[in-house]
Amino acid sequence: MSNHSNNEKDSKEELDRIILKKRGLDEVNDLIKEEGLSPSSSSDQNQQQPQPRRQRRARKAPHELLTEAEKKANHIASEQKRRQNIRLGFEQLIEVVPSLSQGNRSEALILQKSVEHIRHLISVKNDLKDQVRDLQGLLGEPYVLQLI
Incomplete structure (x- = not known):
């Protein structure tokens, strides 16, 4: 037994x-x-090695769960926050991209002009790197710098 x-x-x-x-x-x-x-x-x-303890979330009692109205309100608030962040991002692009400083601007136009501006900046950077290499070649070995 x-x-x-x-x-x-x-x-x-x-x-x-x-x-x-x-x-x-x-x-x-x-x-x-x-x-x-x-x-x-x-x-x-x-x-296993002992690991630091994390705080364990207590499960809410059924009477503490969100109602459908509260869930909907939370969802609406989250969506509004997301949209506000997107708007803020577009406003920042408008401030930074020179060709967007005037006139009406759709979101599609803002994105297109931003891509054009970034490509232009990359081209300018590459041209400057080429100029630096040319000048380093003229100056000789002791003046060669590391390019980023």
């Missing part, structure tokens, strides 16, 4: 270990404490 209860206990511990392997490390540590399992009953604990 005692042997049967030991086998049952061993199989329960084995099942617990399988379940624990599938959960995050924080949950494993919490469950070990809650279930009164010793760290030696989990084979993972012997192989």
